[in-house]
Amino acid sequence: MAKTILHMLTPLAHMSPFDVNMAADAGFDVVATYTNVTLAEVSPLTQDAMFSRSPRDALRTGIFIAGKDAFLALDMLDAAAKSLLKPFEISLFADPAGSFTTAAAMLAVVEKTFREKFGRGLAGAEIAIYGATGVVGTAAGVIGALEGAKVVFVGHDGTARVTHHAAELKRRFGVDVEVADGSTAQGRRAILGGVEIALCAAKAGVRVLEAADVAAAPKLRIAADVNAVPPLGVEGVELFANGAPLGPHGALGIGALAIGNVKYRTESGLFKQMTDSAKPLKLDFRQAFALARTLA
Ligand SMILES: NC(=O)c1ccc[n+]([C@@H]2O[C@H](COP(=O)([O-])OP(=O)(O)OC[C@H]3O[C@@H](n4cnc5c(N)ncnc54)[C@H](OP(=O)(O)O)[C@@H]3O)[C@@H](O)[C@H]2O)c1
Structure with a gap:
């Protein structure tokens, strides 16, 4: 059996050691990293990877797209997909x-x-x-909007940048996302008062919501936080909270490590899908959500 090989591309100076470990632990025999990769270089790299193996072994070859920009990663994924030619097609995964x-x-x-x-x-x-302007927040917004949720992107520095992100989501996925000004404590509290679910995907070590904000939000049902670095994103939502009571109005909290547990198995599971699949795969947040739903 031919070895499984993963070519990991990033536009940044370094490939994430986390993703290298995940790919190796999921079963790839060989992992090669490529840094400072431009969008224009994705197609020739993809074709170089796929033409070197027989069509039978092409499926045991994969491309992983990393970086820190959700839209660039999606563009790179599309560039790789467009450069595939039958019968040499290989699997692709952006994360x-x-x-x-x-x-x-x-x-x-x-x-x-x-x-x-x-x-x-x-x-x-x-x-x-x-x-919402971060990679996690952006992807969360698309997944939610595609599922029919009424999503509001909260801008921590006003509405200009989240408006740009919302327009990009409309252009790429046809979904409508509203924007709101979260640059003041008063603004953040007002926004929280109008929603049922708060998703906190802010920078590590940044507290977004205080206990008093939650106490002033009777409609809030769930507050979820992915920041595992103190202070945590939502006061009162601990790392391992998985539906723990939060505040005086019956809301529930979900913490970073409860989410991290499912995230870890989702990324690992998608790498395994790449090595095991009988047909070429193209994986992004949509396939990730489909798998995560089965793991949650
Ligand atoms: N639990 C897990 O499994 C897991 C896995 C991966 C990541 N994470 C965590 O997920 C979070 C988001 O990751 P990411 O890669 O998207 O992070 P990121 O690129 O640093 O972006 C985070 C967002 O926070 C915003 N932000 C920066 N300073 C802020 C402030 N003072 N107040 C409010 N918002 C602020 C950023 O705005 P700008 O656009 O202005 O920078 C951006 O929208 C991080 O806490 C990360 O550690 C968790």
């Missing part, structure tokens, strides 16, 4: 900064809790996303 699998895990755990504890699905749910 920049682990964000697609993290966002998928966050939405999957939130969905499970919302359904089990409140009898509701994501369709029609009112969701505020803090840290």
Whole structure:
């Protein structure tokens, strides 16, 4: 049997050691990393990887797209997909900064809790996303909006940059996402008061919501946080919280390591799908969410 080989491409100076470990532990025999890769270089690299092996062994070859920019990663994934030629097709997977699998895990755990504890699905749910210009927040917004949620991107420095992100989501996925100004404590509290679900995907070590904000939000049902670096993103939501009571109005908290557990298995599971699949795969946050739902 031919060895399984993963070519890991990043536009950054370094490939993430986390993703290298994950790929090797998931079963790839050989992992090669390529740094400072431009969008224009993705196609020739992909074709170089696929033409070197017989069509039978092509399926045991994969391309992974990393980085720190959700839109660039999606463009690189599309560039790789467009450069594939039958019968040499290989599998492709984008997960920049682990964000697609993290966002998928966050939405999957939130969905499970919302359904089990409140009898509701994501369709029609009112969701505020803090840290929306980051890779995790952006991916979480697309997944939620594609599931029919009413998503609001909260801008920590005003609405200009989240408006740009919302327009990009509309252009790429045809989804509507609202924006709100979270540059002041008063603004963040007002936004929280109008939603059922708060997803905190802000920078590591940044507290986004205080206990008093949660106490002033009677409609809030779930607050989920992916920041594992103190201070945590939501006061009162501990790392391992998985539906723990939060505040005086019956809300529930989901913490970074409860989400991380599902994220880890989702990323690992998608790598395993690449090595085991009988047909070429193209994996992004959509396939990540489909798998995370089965793991949550
Ligand atoms: N639990 C897990 O499994 C897991 C896995 C991966 C990542 N994470 C965590 O997920 C979070 C998001 O990751 P990421 O890669 O998307 O991070 P990121 O690129 O650093 O972006 C985070 C977001 O936070 C915003 N932000 C920066 N300073 C802020 C402030 N003072 N107040 C509010 N928002 C602020 C950023 O805005 P700008 O656009 O202005 O920078 C951006 O929108 C991080 O906490 C990361 O550690 C968790």
